[in-house]
Amino acid sequence: xxxxxxxxxxxxxxxxxxxxxxxxxxxxxxxxxxxxxxxxxxxxxxxxxxxxxxxxxxxxxxxxxxxxxxxxxxxxxxxxxxxxxxxxxxxxxxxxxxxxxxxxxxxxxxxxxxxxxxxxxxxxxxxxxxxxxxxxxxxxxxxxxxxxxxxxxxxxxxxxxxxxxxxxxxxxxxxxxxxxxxxxxxxxxxxxxxxxxxxxxxxxxxxxxxxxxxxxxxxxxxxxxxxxxxxxxxxxxxxxxxxxxxxxxxxxxxxxxxxxxxxxxxxxxxxxxxxxxxxxxxxxxxxxxxxxxxxxxxxxxxxxxxxxxxxxxxxxxxxxxxxxxxxxxxxxxxxxx
Numbered sequence: 192x193x194x195x196x197x198x199x200x201x202x203x204x205x206x207x208x209x210x211x212x213x214x215x216x217x218x219x220x221x222x223x224x225x226x227x228x229x230x231x232x233x234x235x236x237x238x239x240x241x242x243x244x245x246x247x248x249x250x251x252x253x254x255x256x257x258x259x260x261x262x263x264x265x266x267x268x269x270x271x272x273x274x275x276x277x278x279x280x281x282x283x284x285x286x287x288x289x290x291x292x293x294x295x296x297x298x299x300x301x302x303x304x305x306x307x308x309x310x311x312x313x314x315x316x317x318x319x320x321x322x323x324x325x326x327x328x329x330x331x332x333x334x335x336x337x338x339x340x341x342x343x344x345x346x347x348x349x350x351x352x353x354x355x356x357x358x359x360x361x362x363x364x365x366x367x368x369x370x371x372x373x374x375x376x377x378x379x380x381x382x383x384x385x386x387x388x389x390x391x392x393x394x395x396x397x398x399x400x401x402x403x404x405x406x407x408x409x410x411x412x413x414x415x416x417x418x419x420x421x422x423x424x425x426x427x428x429x430x431x432x433x434x435x436x437x438x439x440x441x442x443x444x445x446x447x448x449x450x451x452x453x454x455x456x457x458x459x460x461x462x463x464x465x466x467x468x469x470x471x472x473x474x475x476x477x478x479x480x481x482x483x484x485x486x487x488x489x490x491x492x493x494x495x496x497x498x499x500x501x502x503x504x505x506x507x508x509x510x511x512x513x514x515x516x517x518x519x520x521x522x523x524x525x526x527x528x
Contacts, residue, residue: 237292245272246304247364247402248486250336253302254293254329258286258321262308264340268378268451269368269409271442273308280313286321290328300329305337311363312343315351322358336362341382341390352397363399365391368406370425371417377453378409384425391429402433405471407489408464409439412457415467423474433481434497436471438464438488461490462515468493469508472501490520 241260246253261276293300303325311318322335337360344352344363369375372384391401403426410418426434441448449456459467468484468491477497482504484493491511493504511518 238289241276241307243272243275244306245308246306247336247338249402250302250304253304253336254300255304255306256286256289256321256325257281257306258310258313258318258337259307263312264309264342264381266379266381267368269406269439269448276307280317283317283320287324290324294328297329298331301331302334302336303329303332305335308338309340309343310337311339311347315347315355318355318360319358322355322360326359332359334361335359336364339363339365339394341365341387344390344394345386349393349397352394352399356398361400362402363394364402364404366404366406367391367422367425368404369409369418369422370405371410371414371421374410374414374418374421379451384421387425388428391431395429395431400433401429401431402435403429403431405434405436407436407438407468407471407484408459412459412463413455415459415463416470419467419470420474423471423476426480427474427476430478431480433483434477435482435486436468436484436489437486438490440488461520462512465491465508465511469505469512472497472504472508475501487526490526491518492521 238256240255240257244255244257246255259278259280261278262270262273263278265273265276265278305321313321325332325335347355367387368378368380370384370387375382375384391403395401405422405426408415445456445458472493475497479499480497482493482495482497482500484491491508493507495501495504497504511520
């Protein structure tokens with residue numbers, strides 16, 4: 192009997208009652224590693240999560256600690272991750288109690304991910320207390336990470352961000368979604384090109400690494416070109432350590448999305464998604480950014496370091512566009528959405 196404790200559109204992990212832990216690999220096949228994931232079983236049984244619970248794929252082996260419930264913004268037209276939750280910041284005593292529960296497994300814990308949707312919305316003082324508690328409880332802790340909104344980062348001073356980084360907050364995951372101001376307004380992101388670049392550059396200067404995400408297909412047919420070009424512009428200005436792309440999906444149906452976006456939205460085809468990706472990558476001018484387009488939602492798996500591997504990635508895209516019938520695109524049943 193399996194208990195689903197992570198969700199496939201951000202990397203799924205299944206916990207089995209016989210003490211084996213299973214996860215999906217990059218192609219969405221189930222793989223098992225008892226040794227590596229044994230402690231995941233332990234903390235999933237000790238901590239009572241408010242579900243659904245989301246984390247980035249790269250946090251598969253991290254302790255997930257919910258410092259808040261839901262997302263403080265929770266208004267983006269494309270996002271259904273936290274719509275079932277009313278946002279609240281958890282009590283410090285409850286967070287510390289869960290950390291204490293995990294102290295038995297302290298030697299296993301090297302990474303901690305602060306959930307839910309934007310843990311950095313917590314005050315500087317509260318974040319520092321949580322980070323200090325984690326450092327004191329887990330002697331082998333190497334990294335603390337979290338989702339963040341640009342507005343959360345801009346609300347912190349340079350001094351506060353530097354103190355958080357020095358204390359152990361090493362990585363922030365930010366959904367830029369798009370660098371196009373017109374599209375940002377339509378999707379009700381609550382950000383602009385300027386607020387996004389200002390926040391992300393500020394975080395990098397403080398010593399915090401960034402993993403940013405662009406949402407392929409977000410603007411449909413009407414905004415595809417400007418979405419690709421302006422998204423490349425914002426990424427070029429920020430120069431993040433990590434960059435990924437996901438494909439827009441419709442968990443509640445496209446009609447529901449149109450009501451929140453615009454009734455004029457026209458979904459683009461698989462081939463047009465890949466063409467848009469070509470426009471995006473073609474406009475990138477990056478120094479040393481690890482790029483991944485291998486999420487469950489992506490039809491074409493692309494990996495590399497930009498700009499080093501830019502020509503190869505563009506060549507892979509050109510091959511698909513030139514002969515789509517013979518291309519090795521991920522079939523719908525493997526996309527896990």
